Amino acid sequence: MTGRPNFIFIITDQQRADHLGCYGNSIVKTPNIDSIAEKGRRFEKFYVANPICMPNRASIMTGRMSSLHGAVHNGIPLSLDHTTFVELLRDANYRTGLIGKSHLQSFTGLPATKRFEPEEGLQTPSKNLRDAYKANRHSKDYDLELIPQWDRPLAERMDGHFYGFDHVEIAADHADQASGDYLLWAREQDPIFDKLVGPENALPDNRINAPQAWRTAVPEELYPTTWIADRTQAYLKERSEDDQPFFLQVSFPDPHHPFTPPGHYWDMYDPADIPLPESFGKGRLPPIKAMKEAMEKNQDPRDNQNPFAVTEEEARALIALTYGSITMIDDAIGRILAQLKSLGLDENTVVIFNSDHGDFMGDHGLMLKLLLHYQGLIRIPFIWHDPAVKDGPNVDHSLASSIDISSTILARAGIQPFNGIQGRDLMTTNGPEALIVEEDSQRTMIGFDRPQRVRTLVTDRYRLSIRFGENWHELYDLEEDPHELNNLFDNPAADEIKQTLFEAMLHRLIDLQDRSPLPAYRA
Numbered sequence: 001m002t003g004r005p006n007f008i009f010i011i012t013d014q015q016r017a018d019h020l021g022c023y024g025n026s027i028v029k030t031p032n033i034d035s036i037a038e039k040g041r042r043f044e045k046f047y048v049a050n051p052i053c054m055p056n057r058a059s060i061m062t063g064r065m066s067s068l069h070g071a072v073h074n075g076i077p078l079s080l081d082h083t084t085f086v087e088l089l090r091d092a093n094y095r096t097g098l099i100g101k102s103h104l105q106s107f108t109g110l111p112a113t114k115r116f117e118p119e120e121g122l123q124t125p126s127k128n129l130r131d132a133y134k135a136n137r138h139s140k141d142y143d144l145e146l147i148p149q150w151d152r153p154l155a156e157r158m159d160g161h162f163y164g165f166d167h168v169e170i171a172a173d174h175a176d177q178a179s180g181d182y183l184l185w186a187r188e189q190d191p192i193f194d195k196l197v198g199p200e201n202a203l204p205d206n207r208i209n210a211p212q213a214w215r216t217a218v219p220e221e222l223y224p225t226t227w228i229a230d231r232t233q234a235y236l237k238e239r240s241e242d243d244q245p246f247f248l249q250v251s252f253p254d255p256h257h258p259f260t261p262p263g264h265y266w267d268m269y270d271p272a273d274i275p276l277p278e279s280f281g282k283g284r285l286p287p288i289k290a291m292k293e294a295m296e297k298n299q300d301p302r303d304n305q306n307p308f309a310v311t312e313e314e315a316r317a318l319i320a321l322t323y324g325s326i327t328m329i330d331d332a333i334g335r336i337l338a339q340l341k342s343l344g345l346d347e348n349t350v351v352i353f354n355s356d357h358g359d360f361m362g363d364h365g366l367m368l369k370l371l372l373h374y375q376g377l378i379r380i381p382f383i384w385h386d387p388a389v390k391d392g393p394n395v396d397h398s399l400a401s402s403i404d405i406s407s408t409i410l411a412r413a414g415i416q417p418f419n420g421i422q423g424r425d426l427m428t429t430n431g432p433e434a435l436i437v438e439e440d441s442q443r444t445m446i447g448f449d450r451p452q453r454v455r456t457l458v459t460d461r462y463r464l465s466i467r468f469g470e471n472w473h474e475l476y477d478l479e480e481d482p483h484e485l486n487n488l489f490d491n492p493a494a495d496e497i498k499q500t501l502f503e504a505m506l507h508r509l510i511d512l513q514d515r516s517p518l519p520a521y522r523a
Contacts, residue, residue, distance in 0.1 A: 003245070003348070004094075004245040004413055004414065005245065005348055005349060005350050005386070005388070005412060005413070006239070006245050006246050006247070006248075006345060006348055006349040006350070007246070007247040007248070007349065007350045007352065007409060007412075007413070008248050008250060008336070008340070008349055008350070008351050008352065009247070009248070009249045009250065009352045009354070009405075009409070010250045010251075010252075010333060010336075010351070010352065010353045010354070011060075011101075011249065011250070011251045011252070011353075011354045011355060011356060012252045012254065012255065012326075012329060012354075012355045012356075013053065013101060013174065013251075013252065013253050013254060013255070013256040013355065013356055014053075014255060014256040014257070014355070014356070014357060014358065014359045014368075014369065015255055015326065015355040015358065015359070015380070015381065016355070016358030016359055016361060016376045016377070016379065016380065016381075017046070017355075017358070017379045017380055017381045018376070019255075019322070019323070019326055019361070020033055020034065020326075020381055021033075021034045022034040022037035022038070022042055022383070023042070023381060027269070027273065027274065027323065028269075028323040028326055028327065029323075029327045029330065030326060030327065030330040031330065031334070032330045032331070032333045032334035032337060033330050033333060033353055033381075033383070035337070036337075036351055036353055036383050036385045037353075037383045037385075037392075037393055038392060038393045039385045039387075039392040039393070040351070040383060040384050040385030040386065040389070040392045040393070040394065041383070041384045041385075041389075041392065041393075041394040041395070041396055041427075042381075042382075042383050042393065042394070042395050042396070043381075043382040043383070043384075043395075043396045043398075043400050043426070044395055044396065044397050045379070045397060045398065045399050045400065045431075045458075045460070046354075046379065046380055046381065046382035046400045046401070047378050047379055047380070047399070047400070047401050047402070047435050047437060047458055048356070048357050048358075048377075048378050048380055048401070048402050048437060049065055049066060049401055049402040049403050049436075049437065049438065050065075050066045050072075050357075050402075050437065050438050050439060051357045051358070051369055051370070051373065051377050051378050051437065051439055052073060052074055052357065052369065052370070052439065053074055053103050053356055053357065054071050054073070054074045054075070054076065054077070054078075054103055054104070054106075055071050055072055055073060055074075055076075055438075056356045056357055056402050057078075057102075057103055057104060057356050058071040058078040058082075058104060059402050059403050060354075060356070060402050060403075060405050060406065061078060061084040061085065061086065061104065061163060061164075061406070062078070062082050062083065062084055062085070062406065062421070063085060063403050063404075063405070063406035063407055063417070063421040063422055063423040064082075064403060064420065064421065064422050065403060065422060065436070065438060065512055066438050066440075067438055067440075067512075068420075068422070068512075068514050069082050070082075070133070071104075072438070072440040073440055073441065073442045074106070074305075075106050075108075075110075075113060075442065076106075076137065077104060077105035077106060077137050077142045078104045078105070078163065079133075079135065079137055080141060080142075080163075081135060083418045083420075084163050084164045084406075085164075085405075085406035085407075085409060085410055085417070085421075086163060086164030086165055086247065086249075087161075087163070087164035088164075088410060088415050088417070088418065089164065089247045089409075089410075089413060089415065090161065090164050090166065092413065092415050093244065093245075094244070094245050094246060094247050094413070095166060095167070095239065095244050095245070095246040095247070096161070096164055096165050096166050096167065096246070096247050096248075097165060097166065097167035097168070097235055097246065097247070097248040097249065098162070098165040098167070098168045098169070098170070098248075098249045098251065099167075099168075099169045099228055099231045099232050099235060099248065099249070099250055099251070100169075100170070100171050100224075100228045100249075100250055100251030100252055100253065101170070101171055101172065101251040101252065101253045102145060102162070102168070102170050102172070102251065103145070103172070104145070104163055105142050105143070105144055105145040105146075106142075106145065106146065107145040107146060107147050107172040107173060107179070107180070108146075108147065108173075109146045109147060109148040109149070113442040113443045114442050116130040116131070141159075144157060144158060144162070145170065145172055145180070147172055147173065147179045147180065150172070150179060150180055150181075150183070150184070152184070153169070153181050153184065154168050154169075154170050154180070154181060155167070155168050155169070155181075165249070167235065168181075169181050169182075169231050170182070171224045171227065171228060171251075171253050172253075173253065174253045174254065174256040174257065174258065175216070175224075175253070175254060175256065175257070175258045175259070175260040175325075176196075176197045176198065176216040176218045176223070176258070176260040176262070177197065177198070177258060178224040178253055182224050182227050182228075185227060186218075186222050186227070189222055190222065193218075193222065195217075196216070196217040196218045196219075196222075197216065197217070197218060198214075199214040201217050202214035202215050202216060202217060203215040203216070203217050205266070207267070207271075208271070208317050208321065209313075209314075209317070210259070210310070210313075210314040210317040210318050210321075211302040211303060211308065211310070211314065211318075211367070212257045212258040212259055212302070212303060213258065213259040213260070213317065213318060213321055214258070214259075214260055215260070215266050216260040216261075216262050216266075218260075218262050219262060219263060220262045220263035220264075220265070220328075223262045223263075223328075224252075224253055224254070225252055225254060225325075225328050225329055225332050226332065228250060228251075228252055228332065229332035229333075229335045229336060232248070232250050232336050232339075233335065233336065233339045235248060236248075236336070236339050236340060236343055236345065237339075237343065239345070240343040240344070240345055245413075247409070247413075250336065252329050252332070254325040254326075254328070254329060255322045255325035255326050255329070257318075257367075257368060259318055259321035259322060259325070260321075261321055261324035261325045261328055262328075265324035265325065265327060265328045266321070266324060267324075268323070268324045268327060269320040269321075269323045269324055270320065271313070271316035271317045271319075271320045272316070273320075274315075274316040274319045274320050274323075276312060276315060276316065276362060277315075277361070277362045277363045277364075277376075277483070278483045279363050279364045279365075279374075279483040279484065279485055280312070280315065280362055280363070280364070280365050281312075281364075281365050282364060282365075282483075282485050283364030283365055283366070284487075285364075285372065285472070285474075285487070286447055286472065287371060287372065287445070287446065287447025287448060288309070288364055288365065288366065288372070288447070289447070290446050290447030291307065291308055291309040291366065291446050291447055292309040292365060294308075294309070294446050295308065295309040295310070295311075300446060305368070305370075306368070306370065306445050306446065307360060307366050307367065307368045307369060307370050307371060307372075307445070308366070308367055308368065308446075309365050309366060309367075310362065310365060310366070310367050314367075315361075315362035315365070315367070316362075318361070318362075318367060319361055319362060322359075322361065333353075337351070346387065347387050348387065349387065350384070350385065350386045350387070350409075350412060351384075351385045352382075352383065352384055352385075352405075352409075353381060353382070353383040354380065354381060354382050354383075354402075354405065355380045355381055356380075356402075357369060357377065357378070357380060358375075358376050358377045358378065358379060358380055359376065359377065360372075360374065360376055360377060361376055363375075363376045363483075370439075370441065370445065371439070371441065371445060371447075371448070371452055371454070373437055373439070373454065373456040373463065373465050373474075374484055375463075375478070375482075375484065378437050378456065378458070380402075382400060382405075384408070384426070384427075386412065386427075396426070397460075398430065398431025399431040399432055399433075399434070399435050399458065399459070399460065400426055400431060400435075401423065401435050403422050403423035404423035404424050404425075404426050405423065406421065406423055407421055407423035407424055407425050407426075408423070408424075408425050408426045408427060411425040411427065411428065412427065419515065419516050419517075419518050420514060420515050420516025420517070422512060432508070433459060433460075433504060434457050434458065434459045434501075434504045434505070434507075434508050435457070435458045435459075435508070436455060436456065436457060436458075436505070436508050436509060436512060437454075437455070437456040437458065438454075438455060438456075439452070439453070439454045439455075439456075440452075440453050440454075441453075450469060452467060452468075452470075453467070453468040453469070454466070454467050454468075455505070455509070457501055457504060457505040457508065459501070459504065461477060461478055461479045462475065462476065462477060462478060462497065462501055463475070463476045463478055463484070464489075464498070464501045464502075464505065466505070472489070473489045474487050474489055475487065475488040475489040475494060475497075475498055475501070476488065
């Protein structure tokens with residue numbers, strides 16, 4: 001294998017680590033993803049930098065924590081002033097492509113959850129002085145992913161490149177609600193496509209009755225997962241015709257809710273065959289109690305992005321549908337891997353598999369994400385196969401984070417990282433003693449009376465989560481209590497380890513403070 005390698009970075013949305021065969025799941029069928037692990041290195045303790053879509057995707061792109069790049073929650077785009085590792089690849093003469101979900105900018109077009117509110121009796125600053133940053137990401141440059149304005153392909157509307165990507169074909173949103181360039185294509189294939197999507201157009205099915213689940217009328221061949229595989233195959237065909245190295249990010253919007261796997265994937269898994277998580281019904285934290293009470297009193301609509309409680313029947317059904325979406329993605333990845341091989345690209349292409357964050361998926365009786373940093377939410381898959389390395393399968397047990405992805409790719413490409421990157425090269429360095437997970441919510445959710453700010457420390461054995469302004473926190477011994485059922489934070493017997501973890505958290509937070517910008521100097 002000679003020359004610079006190509007890269008295919010496959011990323012799914014809201015998929016926890018244990019929803020893959022190679023991570024120990026004996027039910028969901030993922031032979032193609034498993035085959036990547038069989039030839040490469042699988043990371044057992046890989047964690048998000050932030051358990052929310054936009055912040056963690058921005059951390060992947062920059063190799064920096066969300067508290068530094070500023071996209072701390074959905075609705076805050078990644079600033080164009082921040083350098084991405086894809087820009088460095090492009091600068092080194094790589095061809096760069098993105099097919100599928102981006103979510104580096106907002107796509108809903110909904111009103112902001114937090115605004116600058118003038119205070120009575122005080123002079124209100126001018127608009128350009130109302131934020132700590134004058135360049136506050138409110139220009140038209142940050143409206144490129146807005147679904148209501150998506151009247152033509154993003155490639156025709158961007159100026160130069162998109163965060164380093166020269167080639168972009170975007171599927172915004174999720175499941176049969178997907179939009180963007182994908183929707184423009186789907187409408188060309190079927191003039192009445194809009195009458196196939198959504199719960200109002202769903203096919204009848206009496207077997208599944210669960211929140212945000214419907215049997216989509218969109219056929220498999222028009223579903224976004226299929227479109228992404230098709231477009232990826234076309235891109236690879238083009239790349240096989242020149243000698244320039246490429247980096248392609250293949251980003252599937254699923255298995256993120258709503259739960260709408262199409263065609264035979266809808267009933268591929270029987271809810272009756274799905275075991276409940278060990279922690280189901282055992283959560284005692286204040287928000288879990290509040291969400292369960294809201295469900296029982298029918299006070300929670302359970303139709304949005306907020307986490308919600310579920311019954312046993314609902315949990316089994318939603319997990320089964322999620323498995324259907326995952327297997328559909330796995331089949332699409334099989335097509336991509338076969339295309340790589342048929343084009344002769346497999347011997348010089350590093351294949352990477354990852355997810356942007358996990359999902360409670362019934363853990364403690366909850367669904368979706370946010371607020372509670374259980375393993376199902378913050379621990380995600382990361383698999384690396386380099387055809388130049390012949391020692392697979394290899395399982396790496398060192399701590400690793402989303403911020404490490406960029407440094408690892410750059411190192412393999414032989415490119416020096418920029419000043420301020422915070423991740424490490426996973427292939428040549430030892431793991432840290434602890435990782436930090438950040439979360440800063442912008443709205444109040446069931447069980448809380450204010451938006452939450454949470455910092456979590458993960459070590460080889462423990463998980464410590466501290467909440468600003470709350471009188472309860474969390475500490476779990478992951479070795480003795482892998483399902484995180486016994487909160488040790490207020491247990492006097494845990495005082496010594498708690499002190500040790502607090503010190504480790506402080507040291508890691510100091511280490512993660514910014515080392516950018518470089519000092520000013522004269523040439």
